Amino acid sequence: MAKVFNCKDFGGVCNWKGRADTREELLRKIAKHGAVKHNMKDMSEAMLAKIAATIRDERKELNNSRK
Numbered sequence: 001m002a003k004v005f006n007c008k009d010f011g012g013v014c015n016w017k018g019r020a021d022t023r024e025e026l027l028r029k030i031a032k033h034g035a036v037k038h039n040m041k042d043m044s045e046a047m048l049a050k051i052a053a054t055i056r057d058e059r060k061e062l063n064n065s066r067k
């Protein structure tokens with residue numbers, strides 16, 4: 001199942017959305033986006049944990065938007 005990440009869910013005003021087939025790939029995309037757009041060059045363990053907590057399965061995302 002594909003994984004999705006909405007940067008907005010992370011507390012910002014950024015509309016970037018990431019999507020990947022695996023959690024690992026998505027984390028890489030998020031890290032790159034964070035470095036480029038948010039100047040987050042060093043991801044701490046705590047930061048990664050927060051990011052991981054906001055990653056969702058794509059199917060859940062679709063269900064939520066239908067409510």
Ligand SMILES: [Zn+2]
Pocket residue numbers: 007012014015016033037038
């Ligand atoms: Zn962002």
